[in-house]
Amino acid sequence: MTEGEADIPKVDADSGEPAYVLDARRVGQIVDAAEIGALDALARLLAPMHPADIADLLEQIGAAERERLLRLWPTGFDGNVLSELDDGLREDVLAFVPQELLARTVRHLESDDLVDLVENLPDGQQRKVLGLLDNTARIAVEQALRYPEYTAGRLMQRETVALPVDWTVGEAIDHLRAASRLPDQFYHVMLVDPLHRVRGQVNIGRLMGSERDVRLDAIEDENFHPIPVTQSEADVAYAFNQYHMVTAPVVNTEGRLLGVITIDDAMIVQSEEAEEDFLRLGGAGESRPSDGVWETVRGRFPWLAVNLAATGLSAFAISQFAGAIEQIVALAILMPIVASMGGSAGTQSLTVAVRALATKDLTASNALRVLRREALAGLINGVAFALVIGLLGEVLFGVPWLGLVLALAMIWNMVIAALTGVLVPLGLDRIGIDPALASGTFVSTMTDVMGFVAFLGLATLILL
Amino acid sequence: MTEGEADIPKVDADSGEPAYVLDARRVGQIVDAAEIGALDALARLLAPMHPADIADLLEQIGAAERERLLRLWPTGFDGNVLSELDDGLREDVLAFVPQELLARTVRHLESDDLVDLVENLPDGQQRKVLGLLDNTARIAVEQALRYPEYTAGRLMQRETVALPVDWTVGEAIDHLRAASRLPDQFYHVMLVDPLHRVRGQVNIGRLMGSERDVRLDAIEDENFHPIPVTQSEADVAYAFNQYHMVTAPVVNTEGRLLGVITIDDAMIVQSEEAEEDFLRLGGAGESRPSDGVWETVRGRFPWLAVNLAATGLSAFAISQFAGAIEQIVALAILMPIVASMGGSAGTQSLTVAVRALATKDLTASNALRVLRREALAGLINGVAFALVIGLLGEVLFGVPWLGLVLALAMIWNMVIAALTGVLVPLGLDRIGIDPALASGTFVSTMTDVMGFVAFLGLATLILL
Numbered sequence: 001m002t003e004g005e006a007d008i009p010k011v012d013a014d015s016g017e018p019a020y021v022l023d024a025r026r027v028g029q030i031v032d033a034a035e036i037g038a039l040d041a042l043a044r045l046l047a048p049m050h051p052a053d054i055a056d057l058l059e060q061i062g063a064a065e066r067e068r069l070l071r072l073w074p075t076g077f078d079g080n081v082l083s084e085l086d087d088g089l090r091e092d093v094l095a096f097v098p099q100e101l102l103a104r105t106v107r108h109l110e111s112d113d114l115v116d117l118v119e120n121l122p123d124g125q126q127r128k129v130l131g132l133l134d135n136t137a138r139i140a141v142e143q144a145l146r147y148p149e150y151t152a153g154r155l156m157q158r159e160t161v162a163l164p165v166d167w168t169v170g171e172a173i174d175h176l177r178a179a180s181r182l183p184d185q186f187y188h189v190m191l192v193d194p195l196h197r198v199r200g201q202v203n204i205g206r207l208m209g210s211e212r213d214v215r216l217d218a219i220e221d222e223n224f225h226p227i228p229v230t231q232s233e234a235d236v237a238y239a240f241n242q243y244h245m246v247t248a249p250v251v252n253t254e255g256r257l258l259g260v261i262t263i264d265d266a267m268i269v270q271s272e273e274a275e276e277d278f279l280r281l282g283g284a285g286e287s288r289p290s291d292g293v294w295e296t297v298r299g300r301f302p303w304l305a306v307n308l309a310a311t312g313l314s315a316f317a318i319s320q321f322a323g324a325i326e327q328i329v330a331l332a333i334l335m336p337i338v339a340s341m342g343g344s345a346g347t348q349s350l351t352v353a354v355r356a357l358a359t360k361d362l363t364a365s366n367a368l369r370v371l372r373r374e375a376l377a378g379l380i381n382g383v384a385f386a387l388v389i390g391l392l393g394e395v396l397f398g399v400p401w402l403g404l405v406l407a408l409a410m411i412w413n414m415v416i417a418a419l420t421g422v423l424v425p426l427g428l429d430r431i432g433i434d435p436a437l438a439s440g441t442f443v444s445t446m447t448d449v450m451g452f453v454a455f456l457g458l459a460t461l462i463l464l
Numbered sequence: 465m466t467e468g469e470a471d472i473p474k475v476d477a478d479s480g481e482p483a484y485v486l487d488a489r490r491v492g493q494i495v496d497a498a499e500i501g502a503l504d505a506l507a508r509l510l511a512p513m514h515p516a517d518i519a520d521l522l523e524q525i526g527a528a529e530r531e532r533l534l535r536l537w538p539t540g541f542d543g544n545v546l547s548e549l550d551d552g553l554r555e556d557v558l559a560f561v562p563q564e565l566l567a568r569t570v571r572h573l574e575s576d577d578l579v580d581l582v583e584n585l586p587d588g589q590q591r592k593v594l595g596l597l598d599n600t601a602r603i604a605v606e607q608a609l610r611y612p613e614y615t616a617g618r619l620m621q622r623e624t625v626a627l628p629v630d631w632t633v634g635e636a637i638d639h640l641r642a643a644s645r646l647p648d649q650f651y652h653v654m655l656v657d658p659l660h661r662v663r664g665q666v667n668i669g670r671l672m673g674s675e676r677d678v679r680l681d682a683i684e685d686e687n688f689h690p691i692p693v694t695q696s697e698a699d700v701a702y703a704f705n706q707y708h709m710v711t712a713p714v715v716n717t718e719g720r721l722l723g724v725i726t727i728d729d730a731m732i733v734q735s736e737e738a739e740e741d742f743l744r745l746g747g748a749g750e751s752r753p754s755d756g757v758w759e760t761v762r763g764r765f766p767w768l769a770v771n772l773a774a775t776g777l778s779a780f781a782i783s784q785f786a787g788a789i790e791q792i793v794a795l796a797i798l799m800p801i802v803a804s805m806g807g808s809a810g811t812q813s814l815t816v817a818v819r820a821l822a823t824k825d826l827t828a829s830n831a832l833r834v835l836r837r838e839a840l841a842g843l844i845n846g847v848a849f850a851l852v853i854g855l856l857g858e859v860l861f862g863v864p865w866l867g868l869v870l871a872l873a874m875i876w877n878m879v880i881a882a883l884t885g886v887l888v889p890l891g892l893d894r895i896g897i898d899p900a901l902a903s904g905t906f907v908s909t910m911t912d913v914m915g916f917v918a919f920l921g922l923a924t925l926i927l928l
Contacts, residue, residue, distance in 0.1 A: 019702075019703075267705055340775040
């Protein structure tokens with residue numbers, strides 16, 4: 001064991017301290033050590049840290065501190081740390097890593113980790129890293145890069161353990177024991193026919209526990225789901241989670257074994273997909289924690305611009321009723337309530353719908369049922385809140401029928417909110433746009449405009 | 465292989481069809497078969513489906529259809545399907561499963577799956593299921609249930625393969641080959657000292673590939689992270705994702721081996737945590753896709769009520785400036801723009817902050833830097849949009865200085881939005897409240913009230 005105390009998690013439930021959070025004191029010590037050029041202290045502080053935590057450290061400190069650290073101790077940031085970094089930072093950090101160290105560490109990476117490392121690098125850096133590899137590894141990476149981004153072909157490792165489907169446990173064990181090089185990690189052996197088409201897989205724990213004369217296909221995993229090489233990585237992650245798989249073979253259209261994907265890679269994809277959806281829902285889809293000010297400004301701008309246009313629509317809608325507002329100023333006071341309640345209800349419906357689409361829990365089989373449920377729930381909550389707000393409106397403002405107008409507008413807008421909250425994500429999904437990306441703006445614009453028009457329009461009809 | 469064509473994923477990237485979505489035609493056929501009581505057809509349709517997909521089917525069809533299906537073919541819905549169901553539905557479905565079938569299937573489940581199955585059942589049903597187990601299994605489950613909910617103790621399986629740390633590869637292989645019962649799935653053997661304290665772990669693939677006389681601790685995994693039994697399951701999932709672990713030992717405070725957690729369980733927790741945060745961000749934290757109308761109404765009500773109170777504050781703020789609005793009706797038309805732009809910018813900042821807190825990318829080390837970045841980005845975007853909207857306001861409404869008021873209020877509100885968007889989640893996290901749950905309301909109330917007050921207040925000062 002080369003890893004030290006930094007990796008042993010604290011017992012959070014006992015101490016109340018959060019576990020695994022990068023220790024702020026240690027980060028401070030590292031930054032300080034870099035500042036005074038204390039190489040020994042730096043080495044001592046960084047040595048016990050996991051590459052993933054070192055990557056987090058580089059992401060969390062400021063750009064100037066990062067550069068100082070990298071200049072001072074470039075050998076601390078090898079291929080393993082590079083693999084863990086955000087794509088944006090990886091380029092910057094790579095420039096500091098000495099060629100020789102990089103060569104040494106990348107040669108130990110499996111093909112899937114290599115692909116992950118280089119796929120988003122600029123061409124020049126990508127060529128530089130590929131040039132450090134031996135022929136076999138380089139060709140493997142180049143082949144993987146020919147598959148479209150975000151597909152199983154990019155995610156798989158090409159190092160597999162494949163045995164003939166008609167072998168016995170004894171033959172398999174003898175073969176594995178005699179093999180000169182096995183992949184660093186493998187949890188299943190793949191069973192293939194003479195044409196290298198994958199026919200099943202066997203858990204190596206199960207293999208260990210079986211009699212020598214049992215045929216491999218007699219102990220194969222029930223949980224066997226070959227993955228087409230062109231499948232999207234989001235669907236790969238879904239399949240691993242849905243079917244509790246640990247290894248899945250990746251196949252071409254003829255069913256030939258091209259590689260395997262293991263669950264640790266699928267789990268990373270699942271986390272990235274969840275992050276993407278979460279940030280997109282909040283209109284911050286392009287943000288990364290390590291972004292600088294300008295990247296943040298640029299990342300937020302487009303969605304704010306769309307929102308400005310949307311609020312322009314609302315303002316236009318209100319302007320059509322300027323006369324009514326001039327006569328009854330209470331309308332201006334109350335109109336944001338109708339819009340905001342619709343916005344909240346719409347956001348609730350769309351959040352549920354967007355998530356259910358992502359987890360494949362909202363399908364053609366139940367879309368109508370979900371729509372009906374949301375509309376009914378919107379109606380019932382709408383009536384409940386309409387009663388409260390209608391009464392308050394009537395009592396507080398002393399304008400006859402104002403409460404009725406408020407109540408009717410509220411009910412109307414909350415039903416509209418529920419309907420658009422489901423229909424907009426469904427529609428975007430149908431035409432191939434990520435519903436997490438654009439639903440929010442659509443729905444909030446709809447509930448704002450509808451809320452203002454319904455309330456002010458009804459007021460014009462009934463009160464004036 | 466007992467699984468048929470239903471499990472072979474479609475090649476989505478080629479056909480454009482989404483993979484793994486429950487086939488709506490098949491669902492229709494199953495519902496139809498249940499309706500006419502066609503047992504043969506039902507059996508043929510359900511047989512090739514994975515238990516997880518059958519569970520999804522039960523969740524997606526209507527309550528009446530579900531009951532008809534369960535009454536007609538209770539043997540199709542065994543312990544494996546029950547494990548996959550939403551907690552809410554599990555109780556309902558369990559009532560239909562014949563005792564004998566349930567007993568047969570639960571006896572095959574590992575301890576972690578059993579715990580997952582029973583932990584949220586009502587007492588009566590929990591006792592019923594536990595009564596079906598043999599003594600060893602029942603005691604194991606009862607012990608697990610003594611650990612707090614959502615901790616490693618609930619997540620671990622107690623079936624482990626532990627070997628003395630001073631054994632050789634040869635001794636280990638001979639022992640495993642001779643063992644009468646090994647767990648269904650295991651990917652690492654744990655190395656323990658005579659006091660059963662865990663000292664390391666060995667990948668069984670690596671074990672297979674090593675010479676007989678090599679000591680086990682010479683080939684142990686570098687990726688070794690014991691997990692305290694009381695650690696929260698969210699932190700467990702984080703550690704698996706951060707350190708790319710496949711198996712981790714679970715230990716008590718003395719370091720003794722109590723069980724192991726495998727990555728497939730951690731991946732499910734990661735997915736559940738992401739879902740919870742996503743739904744909470746959208747104010748729909750309690751929703752499940754299989755909820756009925758009343759559950760939906762009840763789930764949405766509290767957040768809508770909070771929002772109503774918040775909009776009441778906004779209305780009150782506006783009412784303080786009723787006189788100004790009566791004089792210049794353009795104020796009523798433009799005020800939602802300031803509030804809405806602040807709301808959007810605030811939501812962006814808080815989304816980034818909430819996600820970064822969940823992934824431990826926002827810590828004490830970089831909180832100030834993130835706050836400064838968000839505030840600066842808010843200021844810069846605020847100025848940009850202020851110029852646009854200020855000019856438009858000046859030109860379109862013909863009220864001198866109205867554009868300036870609009871621009872200043874916009875800048876002010878977008879900086880406030882950025883600050884509250886970071887500070888509110890940080891503050892909630894500090895006091896132990898999930899920031900995903902409550903930040904949205906705080907921030908939108910703040911930006912609404914601040915937006916209205918700043919705009920109408922400035923208008924009163926400058927224009928009147």
